[in-house]
Amino acid sequence: MNFLGKDFSLPSGKWVKDNFLLVFMLCCLLGAVIVSYSNGYYQKEITLNVEGEEAVNLTTWKATVGDVLEEVNIDLRPGDEIYPSPGESLRRDMRIYLRRAFPVYVKMGEEREVVWTTGAKVQEILDGLKLGNNDYDEVEPPLHSPVEERMEVVVLSLEREYVTQLEEIPYSTHRKINPSMDKGMYQVIQEGKPGTQEDYVRVTKMEGEEIDRKVISTSVIEGKKDRIKEVGANTSISRGGYTLRFVEAINVSATAYCTCVQCTGTHGRGITSTGKTAVPGDGTRDNPHLIAVDPAVIPMESLLYIESIGYGRAVDTGGAIRGNRIDILMEKHEEALRFGRRNLKVYILQ
Ligand SMILES: [Zn+2]
Secondary structure, eight states, X not given: OEETTEEOOOOOHHHHHHTHHHHHHHHHHHHHHHHHHHTTOSOEEEEEEETTSOOEEEEEOOOBHHHHHHHTTOOOOTTOEEESOTTSBOOTTEEEEEEOOEEEEEEEXXXXXXXXXXXXXXXXXXXXXXXXXXXXXXXXSOTTSBOOTTOEEEEEOEEEEEEEEEEEEOOOEEEEEEEEEETTOEEEXXXXXXXXXXXXXXXXXXXXXXXXXXXXXEEEEEOOBOEEEEEEEEOEEEETTEEEEEEEEEEEEEEEXXXXXXXXXXXXXXXXXXXXXXXXXXXXXXXXXXXXXXXTTSOTTOEEEETTTEEEEEEEOOTTOOSSEEEEEOSSHHHXXXXXXXXXXEEEEO
16 A cells, blocks of 8 residues: 555564564553453543432542442441442443431330331331231331331330130119009019129230220120019099099108107297198198108108098108108197107108
């Protein structure tokens, strides 16, 4: 080949032969360059993005992500998230993202474990520890909460035990209306008796302290017997040709008194507590007996029909007259003494 009068012929076989060492060295150099390049050993611009810090542009000869981190003195700690992964080859204009893990403490009883994470929910942290996801465990904060740096997650272990215990089955009382029985009267036609049952109970303890007790199943050992009370509903009686309508009938313990000092003490002035002159009645409808009552049982001023005594009116009270008690005013002291104490049925008339 001629150029500007000079011979630029390619080296002939003879030339190569004469300069063998030089050719060999050139070939080795070229090979080294190709091998280096294909292995990533060439200069490249990359960007390193560490979360929470400003991005840094770097020029490096390093071949892998891991190498360049080492070059800039970044130690990867367990739990750190790096993208691309440290084994990846570096390429031109590559961006490397690094999120640093932070510690979260998981406390279970006396044990405390450190978990490094870049952020997760409590559930994921516990899953990672392979605690066996016990449904019974109580976790604070709750499983769905995101963890924060240096957060303490407390796992309270719950224990369960099963026990049997005897329980009383309470009886109830049923009322049975008897239309022919006077209103206010009643009789128990069956006494109640509690039953017994055996409960199978689940006891839940947290850190040794009982927090819940739940009956899982129950078997009756002895059935209960309910109390049956028959109550009267009749509100009228016929006496002396009259039909008497009454609000209520009650059984009372009755005594009698007169206006003497012996019977009434300091009240012996012949005046009742309602201010009436204590003139004894005779038990007729027009002139009823004056009766001392407990106003909580018999309302004052009520007209009464007292079985075997006749009519009476509640006009007085007395210190000893409490509950189902009445005291009947009589004319003479001897009369009152003779009356003594009697159990009587009293109708409180309408
Ligand atoms: Zn008297």
